[in-house]
Amino acid sequence: MPTHSYVPHAPGYVDNEGPKIVTSRFGYEDSFTLERSQATGGYQALRTALDKTPAEIHSEVREATLLGRGGAGFPAGIKWGFLPPGKFPYYLVVNGDESEPGTYKDRLLMERDPHQLIEGCLITCYALGLQQCFLYVRGEMALAQERIAQALNEAYAEGYIGKNILGTEFSVDVVLTWGAGAYIVGEETALIESLEGNRGMPRLKPPYFPAAVGLYGQPTIVNNVETLSNVPWVTENGARQYKTYGSEKSPGTRMFAVSGHVKRPGVYEVEQGITTFRDLLYGDNFCQGIRDGHELKMFVPGGGSAPWFFEEQLDLPLEAGPVGAAGSMLGSGGIIVMDDTTDAVKAALRLVRFYARESCGKCTPCREGTTWEERVLQRILDGEGRPSDIEMLLDIADNISPGPYPVAADPAQDLDAIPFPPKQTTICPLGPSSVAPITSTIRRFRHEYEAKITKRDPIPVAAEKAVS
Numbered sequence: 304m305p306t307h308s309y310v311p312h313a314p315g316y317v318d319n320e321g322p323k324i325v326t327s328r329f330g331y332e333d334s335f336t337l338e339r340s341q342a343t344g345g346y347q348a349l350r351t352a353l354d355k356t357p358a359e360i361h362s363e364v365r366e367a368t369l370l371g372r373g374g375a376g377f378p379a380g381i382k383w384g385f386l387p388p389g390k391f392p393y394y395l396v397v398n399g400d401e402s403e404p405g406t407y408k409d410r411l412l413m414e415r416d417p418h419q420l421i422e423g424c425l426i427t428c429y430a431l432g433l434q435q436c437f438l439y440v441r442g443e444m445a446l447a448q449e450r451i452a453q454a455l456n457e458a459y460a461e462g463y464i465g466k467n468i469l470g471t472e473f474s475v476d477v478v479l480t481w482g483a484g485a486y487i488v489g490e491e492t493a494l495i496e497s498l499e500g501n502r503g504m505p506r507l508k509p510p511y512f513p514a515a516v517g518l519y520g521q522p523t524i525v526n527n528v529e530t531l532s533n534v535p536w537v538t539e540n541g542a543r544q545y546k547t548y549g550s551e552k553s554p555g556t557r558m559f560a561v562s563g564h565v566k567r568p569g570v571y572e573v574e575q576g577i578t579t580f581r582d583l584l585y586g587d588n589f590c591q592g593i594r595d596g597h598e599l600k601m602f603v604p605g606g607g608s609a610p611w612f613f614e615e616q617l618d619l620p621l622e623a624g625p626v627g628a629a630g631s632m633l634g635s636g637g638i639i640v641m642d643d644t645t646d647a648v649k650a651a652l653r654l655v656r657f658y659a660r661e662s663c664g665k666c667t668p669c670r671e672g673t674t675w676e677e678r679v680l681q682r683i684l685d686g687e688g689r690p691s692d693i694e695m696l697l698d699i700a701d702n703i704s705p706g707p708y709p710v711a712a713d714p715a716q717d718l719d720a721i722p723f724p725p726k727q728t729t730i731c732p733l734g735p736s737s738v739a740p741i742t743s744t745i746r747r748f749r750h751e752y753e754a755k756i757t758k759r760d761p762i763p764v765a766a767e768k769a770v771s
């Protein structure tokens with residue numbers, strides 16, 4: 304049985320100072336139990352919600368500007384308003400397929416506080432008039448599945464889920480489903496295909512925007528785990544209180560998973576919009592700087608799909624607008640830090656290989672192009688690169704995500720050379736995601752590519768260790 308002691312620095316999560324909205328129970332070893340949840344205010348927000356009208360709850364979430372945490376940053380309250388009136392049944396699908404490289408915050412939310420997530424789902428169902436919720440958890444996350452299953456059983460037994468919840472007219476069933484570990488199933492229409500028992504491949508949008516034509520052809524809201532985990536707090540404390548944290552355009556807090564060459568990697572809950580990359584990567588309260596006296600070489604600011612950033616972007620706030628204007632995105636909230644021992648070409652290959660393996664194969668530019676990208680990068684690293692390989696890589700990139708390319712060797716001359724947001728010739732953004740590591744590194748470290756191609760420069764041993 305779990306003990307009830309407080310664990311200030313549990314693995315994977317760093318209990319930094321600052322407001323806590325979704326990680327407030329993370330320090331307790333038994334944070335996942337119903338007992339701990341109830342002892343710390345769990346399911347109080349559900350009671351508060353049931354005393355109000357569904358429209359009041361929806362309007363509170365809209366007013367809070369609760370931005371989606373799955374990647375696109377779309378406001379949840381606005382998305383909820385897209386459900387076409389009267390086309391019942393509606394469904395809620397919870398996206399717990401988290402597989403974006405460098406991202407591991409939803410896993411912690413599911414493992415450490417499944418009752419908070421379930422409560423968020425219940426309140427959302429109440430606000431939108433839904434009676435069925437599907438919770439989809441990534442295949443490899445065995446502990447998260449186990450804890451959610453246990454929490455669902457506890458919540459059913461306690462009368463929080465099921466028929467006539469807490470003696471009201473409100474009834475909901477929550478179904479737990481888990482995938483088989485495909486990254487692409489995190490894309491919402493592929494997730495819906497998978498839930499329906501089909502191969503997880505994205506659908507064309509339009510017409511298959513889930514809010515219009517979703518699960519079993521019915522209007523469906525798909526929300527990320529962290530998005531929904533915020534809903535109990537917003538319901539209980541209100542939009543005005545939520546907006547006292549963060550910036551005007553990005554209120555509240557957000558979880559960032561930092562990995563790589565910092566002294567203190569981990570998941571941090573930080574105020575959005577007012578915290579900068581520099582605060583997060585170098586602050587004493589956060590990652591405490593680059594390890595072993597090394598210098599920062601580059602960082603991926605928002606999960607593997609995001610174009611890379613460098614020293615000069617460190618003072619940008621953690622907010623979608625400024626990060627987008629600088630040519631990248633906060634995406635899934637995963638920041639990968641690489642120091643000066645990192646081989647840029649090898650680091651690019653590592654990510655490109657991921658996308659090549661995870662391509663679902665539905666469209667030609669992604670299916671073929673990601674594999675070609677991987678092969679060309681591999682031969683450059685093997686000392687067998689050809690003089691035309693840099694242009695070849697940019698040409699493949701242009702076929703998956705049209706340019707303008709090529710990018711100049713001097714980054715100061717080609718600030719607009721990498722189009723953002725990326726254009727795509729593909730059904731979903733996975734293909735263009737494979738292009739970001741290539742264009743980011745060619746633009747900045749073309750000389751590393753050239754050295755490997757012309758001088759047959761072997762990979763430095765330190766770099767090999769650093770990115771392995």
Ligand SMILES: Cc1cc2nc3c(=O)[nH]c(=O)nc-3n(C[C@H](O)[C@H](O)[C@H](O)COP(=O)(O)O)c2cc1C
Pocket residue numbers: 370371372373374375376377379382398399400401402403486487488489490491492525526527528530531731732733
């Ligand atoms: C290739 C790909 C992978 C994705 N993976 C995830 C994921 O693992 N988790 C997630 O919540 N959203 C993921 N998304 C975004 C979802 O399609 C969807 O926008 C999100 O679940 C909506 O939730 P939100 O509005 O609460 O952010 C992915 C998108 C793409 C294109």
Ligand code: SF4
Pocket residue numbers: 487504505661662663664665666667669670729730731732733734735
């Ligand atoms: S872009 Fe890639 S992952 Fe997305 S639908 Fe096309 S082939 Fe599948």
